[in-house]
Amino acid sequence: xxxxxxxxxxxxxxxLMVLSLLANESTYGYDLQQKLLAASGQxxxxxxxxxxxxxxxxEGERLIRSRxxxxxxxxxxxxxxxxxGRQRLVVQxxxxxxxxxxxxxxxxxxxxxxxxxx
Amino acid sequence: xxEPEFEAFLERVCRRLRLSRVQRGAIADELRDHLEERxxxxxxRGVPPEKAKQLALAEFGDESLFALHITAPHAQQQRxxxxxxxxxxxxxxxxxxxxxxxxxxxxxxDDAHTVQxxxxxxxxxxxxxxxxxxxxELVSREELTAKLKRRTVPLAFxxxxxxxxxxxxxxxxxxxxxIDRQALADMGIETDTPITLKVAExxxxxxxxxxxxxxxxxxxxxxxxxxxxxxxxxxTVSDSxxxxxxxxxxxLKGVQISAPSRGGGQNPMGGSGGGMFQIAPVVxxxxxxxxxxxxxxxxxxxxxxxxxxxxxxxxxxxxxxxxEGTAPGxxxxxxxxxxxxxxxxxxxxxxxxxxMHEKISDLLKKLRKATE
Numbered sequence: 001x002x003x004x005x006x007x008x009x010x011x012x013x014x015x016l017m018v019l020s021l022l023a024n025e026s027t028y029g030y031d032l033q034q035k036l037l038a039a040s041g042q043x044x045x046x047x048x049x050x051x052x053x054x055x056x057x058x059e060g061e062r063l064i065r066s067r068x069x070x071x072x073x074x075x076x077x078x079x080x081x082x083x084x085g086r087q088r089l090v091v092q093x094x095x096x097x098x099x100x101x102x103x104x105x106x107x108x109x110x111x112x113x114x115x116x117x118x
Numbered sequence: 119x120x121e122p123e124f125e126a127f128l129e130r131v132c133r134r135l136r137l138s139r140v141q142r143g144a145i146a147d148e149l150r151d152h153l154e155e156r157x158x159x160x161x162x163r164g165v166p167p168e169k170a171k172q173l174a175l176a177e178f179g180d181e182s183l184f185a186l187h188i189t190a191p192h193a194q195q196q197r198x199x200x201x202x203x204x205x206x207x208x209x210x211x212x213x214x215x216x217x218x219x220x221x222x223x224x225x226x227x228d229d230a231h232t233v234q235x236x237x238x239x240x241x242x243x244x245x246x247x248x249x250x251x252x253x254x255e256l257v258s259r260e261e262l263t264a265k266l267k268r269r270t271v272p273l274a275f276x277x278x279x280x281x282x283x284x285x286x287x288x289x290x291x292x293x294x295x296x297i298d299r300q301a302l303a304d305m306g307i308e309t310d311t312p313i314t315l316k317v318a319e320x321x322x323x324x325x326x327x328x329x330x331x332x333x334x335x336x337x338x339x340x341x342x343x344x345x346x347x348x349x350x351x352x353x354t355v356s357d358s359x360x361x362x363x364x365x366x367x368x369x370l371k372g373v374q375i376s377a378p379s380r381g382g383g384q385n386p387m388g389g390s391g392g393g394m395f396q397i398a399p400v401v402x403x404x405x406x407x408x409x410x411x412x413x414x415x416x417x418x419x420x421x422x423x424x425x426x427x428x429x430x431x432x433x434x435x436x437x438x439x440x441x442e443g444t445a446p447g448x449x450x451x452x453x454x455x456x457x458x459x460x461x462x463x464x465x466x467x468x469x470x471x472x473x474m475h476e477k478i479s480d481l482l483k484k485l486r487k488a489t490e
């Protein structure tokens with residue numbers, strides 16, 4: 001895990017990040033790790049020790065599903081988001097937006113005047 | 119064959135996984151693919167092979183911890199399966215026990231009292247104490263009713279299978295919802311029927327959301343969420359029929375039976391006004407099967423209508439009000455199919471769906487409030 005963000009901060013949002021990437025296209029573990037790294041501007045490096053348990057948990061919750069492909073000569077497990085996963089993504093995105101807005105409101109008095117919050 | 123270091127690592131990890139051989143093999147294949155990919159990437163960056171292998175393995179962290187973390191979701195899945203199985207078995211046992219109790223001769227004499235107790239009818243002191251099980255069911259029913267009335271979380275189903283939709287709503291609302299698969303199958307509806315529905319947060323209640331989902335699945339108005347055995351069961355309306363007895367003696371007590379004003383229309387609630395029910399006097403003789411209200415006639419004519427299940431004019435009028443006020447039925451006496459409604463000694467006995475019983479309860483409350 002990259003130290004750019006504290007692990008506590010990332011813990012609650014990893015599901016959202018992974019589901020978000022899988023909503024675009026199906027992929028496999030290593031590729032997902034690299035895509036997350038690129039999408040986050042090299043700020044979030046999900047180590048395999050975190051990534052695979054997370055993927056297996058999401059699969060257990062039927063938010064993603066997997067299939068095996070060995071057309072490349074090596075057995076590879078591909079993941080794709082399910083309808084339930086897309087639904088969860090919508091709910092969590094909404095929740096996340098409200099959370100961010102809430103935090104920004106709370107932190108607003110601490111910001112220097114004239115600072116622009118995104 | 120991958121690198122010996124990788125194979126040794128995978129063997130050590132798999133040895134720590136408390137999973138089936140097939141599951142361990144699948145996890146090893148997946149991790150092997152990751153390690154090979156990582157090795158190839160590091161090689162393209164010019165990292166020496168031995169160093170690259172060490173880096174790739176180090177990224178997995180502590181082997182024991184990793185094994186523990188990757189086992190957890192699978193173990194949880196097994197627990198869920200076990201719980202589902204246990205829940206299904208318990209439900210089957212409880213249902214069998216309830217059915218056996220219901221048909222057990224010694225208990226049959228209590229049936230009427232049970233129905234009355236559920237309907238909240240004042241009972242004679244000798245039968246007023248209700249069985250504890252009934253109290254528990256009532257509490258459970260109230261809780262489930264309250265949950266059905268709560269506003270939903272945002273819904274955005276995009277061709278989601280019906281069973282997944284139900285699973286989602288079960289989880290989001292923390293309420294047990296069970297699909298009557300046989301009833302669905304009888305109507306040619308599969309549990310993987312894709313549902314597409316978008317509803318913003320709080321716009322509809324859980325009950326309405328379930329009704330919308332069932333309609334989208336092709337169930338029309340034939341299916342409804344029904345509370346049964348501590349569950350919300352998605353079943354056909356006719357399967358959800360149950361008997362309730364409504365004590366309406368207070369409503370019928372002050373009813374004025376009077377002749378309607380001439381040309382006062384066909385509505386038994388119309389007429390000369392003033393009373394709750396302004397009903398024409400009995401013209402037909404008992405047992406003659408006279409029907410009412412007489413459509414198009416100058417007078418409304420009522421009698422003892424076995425077909426309408428009322429023993430008094432006022433009783434019949436109340437049945438008419440209930441049927442009109444909760445339309446559309448269906449009712450056997452007006453539609454040829456559906457529920458039944460009868461009156462005896464001020465008690466209205468209705469066999470219909472829970473949705474209809476809710477409508478009737480609401481209507482009776484309004485009638486009582488209007489007469490306060």
